[in-house]
Amino acid sequence: MFNKKNFFINNLSIKKIDFFRSIIKIEPFLNTYSDTLGNFLRRTLFLTSFCYKISHVKIYNVNSFYFNIKGISESVDEIVENLKNIIISIKNDYSANLLIKKKGPCIVQAKDIYSDKKILIINPEKIIANINCNVFFFVIMKCIHSSFFKIIDKNFEKKIFFSKVFYLKENNSCLINVNYFIHKSKINIKIKKLFLDIETNGSISPEECFKNSLFYIKKYFDVFFSLLGFNKKKKIELFKEKILKINPLFFRSIDNLELSIRSSNCLKSKNIFLIGDLLKKNENDLLKIPKFGNKCLNEVKKMLFEKKLSLNMKIDYEF
Incomplete structure (x- = not known):
């Protein structure tokens, strides 16, 4: 028989x-369950502390991990290592496409990252690269929830431009430290309180870490409860609202417009790879491109019109 007197937790505060x-x-306890539960929760927290990490990286005109980009102080492996150390959180989604597009001389920092989803960068001042001269620095990345870290996007190599894709396999925990300690009451030494001290890197709050651990504990114990004949509760589906920071169409390659080879090559020769880059240009800007005449211009305007877009648009991300 289950003895309620031995296990009667009735208060949890944060x-x-x-x-x-x-x-x-967590309080109160009348027995050694406090130590057992504290150790169990600590282990569960480390096992279920998922976070967001950059999993795919592609740098323009770079096809080797051991490659030095002209005009940039850092080597490719140093740039990738800096990207690993960026702490990102995505709101209401498990993945996001990230983009950096800068022209030197300048310092590229984490705050220069743009996304098609609503993201929060915990360390925006993190330096990614130092551009020393008039060099074009273009990086696209994919950030995913660490619970999906083993999933590889095979189409990522073909997105926007062709370059070698670096797959980052390291899966670091968002937890920095988890400790628990037990406090005994001065009046009644049999009554105990359990304290959990949770510290994270900021990509997920300590409260969310604790809730996640409880969710997985309940998920696994529900299997045992169902076998023992306990009443099953109705499942409640939660619909997550996806919030886009900018129109994801702006991040698509100009190849999606199905332009002629001549028009496409002319645009790419001036570093216009994305539809968003093209929309910021006006007719005079395009006509200044060598070999890009009125025929190419009319073709571009026609294709944009079919997607309900036009030239000389003001969009949210400016480089």
Whole structure:
């Protein structure tokens, strides 16, 4: 028989220390369950602490990991290592396409990253690369939830431009530290309180980490409960609203417009790879491109009109 007197937790409170750290108090306990539960929750937190990480990286005109880009201080492996250390959070989704497009001389930082989803960069001042001269730096990436980290996007190599795709296989935890300690009451030493001290890197809040661990605990124990004949509760489906920061069409390659080979090559010769890059140009800008005449211009305008777009548009991401 289950003895309620031995296990009667009736209070759980959360004290937020700062953005990265919280202390969770669970009380009261009348036996050694506090130590058992504390150790169990700590282990579960480490096993279920998923976060967002950059999994695919592609740099324009780079086909080797051991390659030095002219005009950039860092080597390719150093740039990739800097990208690994960027802490990102995606709102209401499990993946996002990221893009950096800069022209030197300048310092490329994490805050220069743009996305087709609503993202939060915890360390925006993180330096990715130092461009020393008039060099074009173009990087596209894919950021996914670490629970999907083994999934490889085979079409990523063909997106926007052809270059070698670097797959980042490391899966670091969002947890920095998890400790638990037990406090005994001065009045009644048999009554105990369990405290969980959770600290994360900011990509997910400590409270969310704790909720995730409880979700997985319930998920696995529901299997046992169903075998033992406990009543099943109705499942409630949660619909996640996907919030786009900008129109994802702007991030698609100009190849999606099905332009002629001449028009496409002329645009790419001036670093116009994305539909968003093309929309920012006006007719005079395009006519200044060598070998790009009125015939090519009319073709571009026709294809954009079919997608309900036009030239000389003002869009949210400016490089």
